[in-house]
Amino acid sequence: MKLYLNATSPFSRLAVVAAKLTENLPLSLTWVEPWENPDSLLAVNPLGQIPALELDEGAISESLAICQYFQMAGQEQRLSLPQSSQEFTQLGLAKGLMELSFRFVALSRFHPQAGTLHQRSLDGVSRAVVRLNQDWHQQPWPPQTSLSQLVLLVALDYLQLRLPEQHQQVTPELTSWCAEHPLQPALQHVSLEWLATQPAVIS
Ligand SMILES: N[C@@H](CCC(=O)N[C@@H](CS)C(=O)NCC(=O)O)C(=O)O
Incomplete structure (x- = not known):
């Protein structure tokens, strides 16, 4: 393949x-x-x-x-597939974060003049980060080798690289949870x- x-x-x-x-x-x-x-x-x-x-x-x-x-x-x-509504929520949010971050980067490349879609992408990214921070604080996630957590780790890496200002909104607790995650060696x-x-x- x-x-x-x-x-x-x-x-x-x-x-x-x-x-x-x-x-x-x-x-x-x-x-x-x-x-x-x-x-x-x-x-x-x-x-x-x-x-x-x-x-x-x-x-x-x-x-x-x-x-x-x-x-x-x-x-x-x-990689386990989602087993609970909480995990499906995390998967959707993490994948959406990746999609919106990428949309902003692609828009900036092909339409450098900022417009409504640029702003909507940034706003969505910021709100997603706030939600992830809240969810983590309400109930810290255990490190798991699950698909939803892999998507989250890749999305946050991409955010850090391409939208560092938005990545700064990630709490230090969530950042260190990512750094210590068992999927880090593969990443x-x-x-x-x-x-x-x-x-x-x-x-
Ligand atoms: N939802 C798709 C997104 C894939 C995507 O947007 N890929 C980009 C590269 S990062 C691409 O191929 N862009 C070309 C295009 O959209 O025409 C997925 O999860 O695979």
Whole structure:
């Protein structure tokens, strides 16, 4: 199976970490620039987005679907899927945070003049961070190797990199919970520096 991705996409990073956690998947990495609409990507994903996963029997788009497929296909299931309404809430909020942060970055690239959508993205990001802070304080989350927590960790890393001002609103308690999370070794392996080398496989 072939994963189409690029080095700066948080959605791609999420998929790569999920693949790394399932260990022995026969996966190769194909590096593309989605904004240039390469034919190879469009043949696999009509949406023109990465990550996209090409299989012998078809293709999967959307990072969460790809992560869940890796869990199903891999021999080791190290990421649990949500088991409670609280976990589904966290998954939705974390994925939405990633989407809105990315939307702001993409808008700033293609439409540098600030407009309503830029502001809506920033406002949504800020409110999501406030909610995450509150939820953590009401009942600190245990460190778990779950999909929702992986999405949260990748989303907060992306926020820190691309929207540092918004990331400063994250409480020190939540920041240290992230730093001590058991998924950190896998995340640190799939670092931005490692992704920039565009390896052909996940080591
Ligand atoms: N909801 C999608 C978002 C994927 C996405 O927005 N990918 C970006 C790169 S980070 C992309 O391919 N953008 C090109 C486009 O939207 O045309 C997911 O979770 O996989």
